[in-house]
Amino acid sequence: IGLACDRGYNPDAVAAMSPAGCPHVSSFKVDNWKQNLRVIYQCFVWSGSAETRKRKAKSCICHMCGAHLNRLHSCLYCVFFACFAKKHIHEHAKSKRHNLAIDLLYGGIYCFMCQDYIYDKDMEQIAKEEQRKAWKMQGMPHYTALVISPRQHSTGEKYSTWEPTKRELELLRHNPKRRRITSNCTIGLRGLINLGNTCFMNCIVQALTHTPLLRDFFLSDRHKCEMQSNSCLVCEMSQLFQEFYSGHRSPHIPFRLLHLVWTHARHLAGYEQQDAHEFLIAALDVLHRHCKDDNGKKANNPNHCNCIIDQIFTGGLQSDVTCQVCHGVSTTIDPFWDISLDLPGSSTPFWPLSPGGDGSALNGESHATGATTLTDCLRRFTRPEHLGSSAKIKCSGCHSYQESTKQLTMKKLPIVACFHLKRFEHSAKLRRKITTYVSFPLELDMTPFMASSKESRMNGQYQLAVDPFNNDNKYSLFAVVNHQGTLESGHYTTFIRQHKDQWFKCDDAIITKASIKDVLDSEG
């Protein structure tokens, strides 16, 4: 019901009431009525500015009993506020024959002759415009994050219920086929045929097609292609979503997608097994490039465009290099699409020894207490690292080369965070897969790894005030890509989440139901 309900709007009753409202509004619609009505909305209903809010706070009380509750209404013909619940406004209406009043909470117009709220098209239009204006003025980016799903929505536009335009109604009438999404329907799930070691691509495609924001973007047809040739990967993605949500249950053959990937990311071409993570980065890169061409808004910063890929996947990684001599800090912030984490048992130094001892593979099925967790990996990723005497940095404070420490933290979190566990080791000496089990949670709070948290710690606030109601840094797991086998021959599969709490395993063409335990027990 949302906003519609708030304004006393009963969608089923529209058929009964004429859109022109009631006959009694005609006496109101004279002279400068539109402007007068706007002023009432701006000052007493949806007060957007600090000034109007102050006025509203002071003056909106019942002229008869002084109460500020009880569904205050304002007379539309004179300056008179009164309670509805106690019938004070009714008395005024009767005695002064002022037949119209406005509900100060929700903006609905009440007609005392019709004895009900009325819906006049012109007045509704004004109401909607004023409401939108007030919202924009209030900004409130922190709180709008609670209301709408794209968390970092910078325009501050609030959610409003969809009302179809004439054209949309036309389209709906000409296309009567409807799809009903029930909680157990499998729409959106579809297998992908393996075209010869293409599971590295299939597993990522499954994760992408189940990324809610990406899905919404493509299903609402937001990509307007300006590429001349047929080689736009974004168009192909759009097509892919159509295939996935078509309702067909047979596996899809993504040959066009594969061809486009080979064309645009030549390093991934060929029939040998490739790295899924590399595919993810390459795919995001190509999509980002192809989106940039059609970005309706003028990108004022060519390096950081506003395409859907950037909106969803791009985060900011802060790197602080501290000079050990003068303690001056040099900070850079780099964009990232994924967070690549080193694992215990790799040949990178400074990894604290896990109970597994020499880093040999922990059996994926056992949950040894002390098993490495994702947060362990993140902690390691964000710990200060002494760069050593062989890697001195030129310090602008000391004007010479000094030893320093480097620390990474999250400056800006992406809406969708991709964690890459670096299981494939390609060092000069050896190439191997690290099969150490890493446990990961269903819900992840990134607050401890934020640059802002580090600042708090440095300012002496050791006990971070944990706000359980602040969801800004919290993530929910929705896809897990797993690799079985060895570096030379292996196979990728993906677990994806559907309908809030149902999980499915995608193994190329085969989709099976999975339990949360299956997901969390998997290697990751």
Place this chain on the structure above:
Amino acid sequence: MNKDSQMRAAINQKLIEMGERERLKELLRTKLVECGWKDQMKAHCKDVIREKGLEHVTVEDLVTEVTPKGRALVPDSVKKELLQRIRAFLAQHATL
């Protein structure tokens, strides 16, 4: 006006002035959607409309029928959270 309602009026004024009332309303709206309250109330409204008849039902009818149930169905956790927010706000703006 007794002291209690004076206090209420003063708090209300402050909440409106600082724009906090709007923010609380939004928070409440989200919470009530999340916990399914909105869906429950929508279903109840439909029942009332069916009962009274589409041509004759007024907003007043709905308000009278639906308000007591609406108030009763608000989960305690939501009430608690709103209360906490208001307390925090008052603590910040202690000049009342």
